[in-house]
Amino acid sequence: MELPINQQLVELLQRCQEPDKQTLQDLFNLAQADPALTSYLLRVANSAAYSRGEECTDLRNAVLRLGIAHSLNLALGQALRHSCTLSQPLLAPYGVQLWHQAEQLAELALRLAETCHIPGEACYTAALLHCIGELTVLQQAQRWLDDGNPLPAEALHEALEECSRPFAARLKVQWRLPLALRELIAAVYFLDERQVGRDRRIMHTAGCLLRLPGIDNPDEQLPRLLSMLGLSQAEATRLREPST
Numbered sequence: 001m002e003l004p005i006n007q008q009l010v011e012l013l014q015r016c017q018e019p020d021k022q023t024l025q026d027l028f029n030l031a032q033a034d035p036a037l038t039s040y041l042l043r044v045a046n047s048a049a050y051s052r053g054e055e056c057t058d059l060r061n062a063v064l065r066l067g068i069a070h071s072l073n074l075a076l077g078q079a080l081r082h083s084c085t086l087s088q089p090l091l092a093p094y095g096v097q098l099w100h101q102a103e104q105l106a107e108l109a110l111r112l113a114e115t116c117h118i119p120g121e122a123c124y125t126a127a128l129l130h131c132i133g134e135l136t137v138l139q140q141a142q143r144w145l146d147d148g149n150p151l152p153a154e155a156l157h158e159a160l161e162e163c164s165r166p167f168a169a170r171l172k173v174q175w176r177l178p179l180a181l182r183e184l185i186a187a188v189y190f191l192d193e194r195q196v197g198r199d200r201r202i203m204h205t206a207g208c209l210l211r212l213p214g215i216d217n218p219d220e221q222l223p224r225l226l227s228m229l230g231l232s233q234a235e236a237t238r239l240r241e242p243s244t
Contacts (some may be wrong), residue, residue: 024064027072188212
């Protein structure tokens with residue numbers, strides 16, 4: 001099973017695993033091939049979260065302001081967003097929902113990590129990839145419908161319920177994701193009590209704050225999770241608010 005999307009996503013994912021080996025020129029080459037990416041990086045660099053009082057007007061300064069690692073993650077997110085854009089009317093709302101969920105989770109996980117003073121780029125990457133199983137189902141459904149085959153809404157829902165997890169597991173192996181990244185992705189939905197890493201707790205806390213489907217009793221888990229991270233409910237509520 002291969003995800004029928006632009007190979008750029010896989011290439012960017014590999015780059016994200018080794019940000020120290022990437023250069024400014026590597027980012028320039030990526031952006032020059034995709035003008036929309038340049039526009040997006042400039043917009044993020046000038047957002048309230050990253051603005052330093054001066055408008056950023058060129059790609060070089062945008063990457064310097066954002067950092068190579070985060071710029072790569074933003075490029076990965078845009079590739080994923082493109083893959084979530086589906087043409088079939090039955091599938092399009094699911095794709096939009098998946099992208100918004102991935103984007104919200106990634107931004108929240110990064111804010112939580114930064115507040116807890118730990119590196120957050122791996123959390124951002126894991127959050128973007130947490131829905132690759134569902135995306136695989138939707139992409140296969142797109143192919144099926146494009147070939148003129150019928151697909152009742154009930155059958156699509158059943159496929160999402162039954163096939164998303166095994167497809168995701170297979171892709172993680174196919175893409176040779178590092179074990180640490182796989183564990184971060186898994187921590188969105190389930191936190192093993194033996195996992196004491198703060199990054200895993202951050203992932204599960206972010207998932208609970210967004211009340212993602214598939215997480216058991218998120219409201220009951222949150223007080224304990226926030227306590228372990230040294231955060232108050234008020235801080236968590238503030239961090240959940242999207243940055244502009």
